[in-house]
Amino acid sequence: MQQRRWHRATSSLLGALALTATLSVTATPALAAPQKAEPLSVFPSNSLTVRDPAQLTGRRVALPTADCGAPVTCGLVQSLNQLDGFDLDPRIAVRFSSPVDPAATAARITVQEEHGGWRTGVDRVVWDPATNTLYAHPAEQLAPGTTYRLKVQGGPDNKATQDIFTTLSATDGLLDLRRQIESGAALRAQGIVPGLRIEGVFPAAGTTVAQLQDRGAADQTVPVVLPPYPAGSTLVFGSYEAPSWLQPDVSIRQTPTRDGGPAPVGKARLPIVAVLPPGTSPTGGWPTAVFGHGFTASTTSVFLAAVGNANAGLATIGTNVVGHGYGPGSEWVVTSGGQTTRLSSYGRGVDQNGDGVIGNTEGSSATGAIAAASSRDALRQTAADVMTLVRSLGTDVDRNGSADLSGRGVTYFGQSFGGIYGTMVTGADPAIARSVLNVPGGPITEIARLSPSFRPLTTQALQAAGLLNSSDPTRGFFQEQMPLRGEGPVTLTVPGAAAIQEYLARATWLSRPGSPETFSPLIAPERVVVQVAFGDQTVPNPTSYTLVDAGDLWSRTSLYRNDRTANAANNPHSFLLQLTLPAALQGQRQVATFLRTGQVIDPDGGDAVWEVPISDPALLLPLNYAAPALRP
Structure with missing residues (x-):
């Protein structure tokens, strides 16, 4: 049975922190009002939906489309x-007829299940004096497909x-998508027979590997690092077929949620790389773990x-x-026993922008009208690819008639991006027995906004929307004035910050099904x-907090305290694959x-370097960057 823990019996630490922050932190004083401010509008509201059986x-959502701004x-x-x-x-947005005290008013806002007793307060409070609007977010993530009552209690000034x-x-x-894969309907629709096609098997000892990278106009051959494995380990190269739901714009067609999802639009032959332990595989095959690589990486990470x-x-x-x-x-160039073998590495990049160059992530983000969803559907498709791979195991690698890769009790571990779509796979697919999710976080929009590495991606999105509001390149040419979880209210003083917040909130909303x-x-x-x-400066700690807290996984969270090591000055994000550490x-x-x-x-x-489990969830609320970094 699937586990649902969106709503916990007791309030989370964050709920308490948020309430404390709203009561104890003083924002810019609002103007005195001669009488109580009248609430003029509230968002979200089912008045902005239409009935749809x-x-x-x-x-179904029905936001106004008149005067919606840039294309x-x-x-x-x-x-x-x-x-x-x-x-x-x-x-959440509550517009008043006149100013209110942001901290005091936010402390009186609750979100409660319409049919149930669960409720939470709010945090990440922003006051916009230009429009007398109070913005906030629920202190805890809400459950999908659930009706809530948003309440603002009256107070001295409202x-x-x-x-x-x-x-x-x-x-x-x-x-x-998982149900279509599990039932076999998606595979049958595309004529796919589950299983791996083994294309090359080599002893790890004495073998060298390079990758010829198809970069469009110019290819490049890059040596692959093979670390020391136990004597007798084996390297395996091959492929498998998987159904694809992706359209050319890297989106999955949105269908009504009662209809079982869209049918696959095609199929793809995808690469596999495997490392087998030494010795003869046990009956039924080696217990097998699927590894999910990070953003900008590829199957070469499997070796590390x-x-x-x-x-x-x-x-x-x-x-x-x-x-x-x-x-x-792209190809593998494998040299073993004095012979060189060339095998397809089934690269999935495309020249998305038509400049003749294929980058290391090109084709992983949506284009056109769905661009605000960014990697939403690429992540859902990748999660589906992993589900298909799990069901393609039980394979004879060395053709001796018995399975070398077991398809039973398959486990998963993923690093960075692999931890992100790995969370999606683990949550959606009970076929995954156990998972280790290394340095994941969410939502993707917040990772991009807060990470110095990825903030330029947010700049590009805001530039396309005509919302850049700063000339400071160190901020990415935008200033959003958004508080982190657990921080006190912020009063907007920068023109354009409110519009940026609204755009980012809507982009996150659109991306949530793939987050x-x-x-x-x-x-x-x-x-x-x-x-x-x-x-972590690549997947910032506040985004890891969001992911862990949403699932109440604190008892299962292991914290690597890079700040207590000789590596403290460096970004610890890739520690799992940096084998010299x-x-x-x-x-x-x-x-x-x-x-x-x-x-x-x-x-x-x-x-002291590892905390298992983490000693205090509040450790992940700040950014915790070791090197001086400008706060977004």
């Missing part, structure tokens, strides 16, 4: 109007108001990730994320370990032990 919620923002509104409800973390709204069926789309598993008697296998691995002409925090409540705690790096093999040992036995070990045996 084709949807699971019975509703990009109008396209965003049109896309939102296909959804069957509001965001799971909506940007009158009361309330309204109801319904959240979208955010998990439904990926669950539909497999060391701990190989030592523990686990096989490791992986494929490419949508848009990764360079172009389709990991949506699926973490579906994961039973005993099925997962989450590894987080303190001060002690933390890499420590982290991989925790991965292998959990995947093999279900036991959660302390990687450093009780020393």
Whole structure:
């Protein structure tokens, strides 16, 4: 049975922190009002929906499209109007007739289930004096497909108001794809026979590997690092077929949520790379862990990730994320026993912008009217690819008639982007026995906004929407004035900041069906370990907080305290694959032990570098960047 823990019996730490912040932090004083401010409008509200029996919620969003702004923002509104409800973390907006005290008024806002006793307060409070509007977000993530009552109690400077709204069926789309794969309907529709095609098997010892990367106009051959494996380990190259739901604009067609999801539009042959432990495989094959690589990486990461598993008697296998691995002409160049073999590496990159060059992530983001959804559907497709791979195992690698890769009790571990879509896979697919999610976070829009590495992506999106409001390149040419979770209210002083907040909130809403925090409540705690790096500058700690808190996975969260090591000045994000760091093999040992036995070990045996579980969730609320970094 799927686990649902969106709503917990007691308030989370964040709820308490948010309430404390709103009561104790003083914002810019509002102007004195001669009488109580009248609430003029509330968002979200079911008054901005229409009835639609084709949807699971019975509703469909109907935001106004008149005067919606630039074509990009109008396209965003049109896309939102296909959804069957509001965001799971909506940007609440209450407009008043005159000023109110932001902290005091926010402390009187609650979001409560319409048919149930669960409720939460708000945090991330913003006051806009130009429009007398109070903005906030629920202190805890809401459940999909659920109706809530938004209440603002009356106080010394404001009158009361309330309204109801319904959240979208955010998990439904990926669950539909999983059901189509599980039943075999999607595979039969595309003439796919589940299974791996083995194209090359080589001993790890004495073998060298390079990758000829199809970069469009010019190819480039890059050596692949093969770390020391246990003597007798084996490298395997091959492919498998998987159904594809992606359209040319890297979107999946939005269909009414009652209809079982869209049919696949085609199929793709995808790569596999595997590392097998030494010796003869046990009856039924080696226990197998699927590895999910990170953003900008490819199946080459499997070689680095497999060391701990190989030592523990686990096989490791992986494929490419949508848009990764360079172009389709990419090849493996394998030299073993004095012979060189060239094999397709099935790159999934495309020349998306028509400049003749294929980048290492080109083809992983949506284009056109759906561009605000960014990687939403590429992530859902990649999650579906992993589900198909899991069902393609049980394969004879060396053609001796018995399986070398077991298809039973398949486990998963993923790093960075792999931890992100791995959260989606683990939540949506019970076929995954256990998972380790290394440095994941969500939502994607917040990772991009807060990370120095990815903030330029947010700049590009805001530029396309005509919303850049700063000349400061160190800020990415925009200033949004958005507080982090647990911080006190912010009063807007920068022109254009409110419009940026609105755009980002709507983009996050549109992306939520392909965002990991949506699926973490579906994961039973005993099925997962989450590894987080303190001060991560690529997937910032506040986004890891969001993912972990949404699923109440704190008891399963392992914190790597990079700040207590000789590596403290560096970004710890990639520690799991940096095999020269002690933390890499420590982290991989925790991965292998959990995947093999279900036991959660302390990687450093009780020393101060690893906290298992994390000692205090509030450690992940700040950014924690070691090097001086300008706050977004």
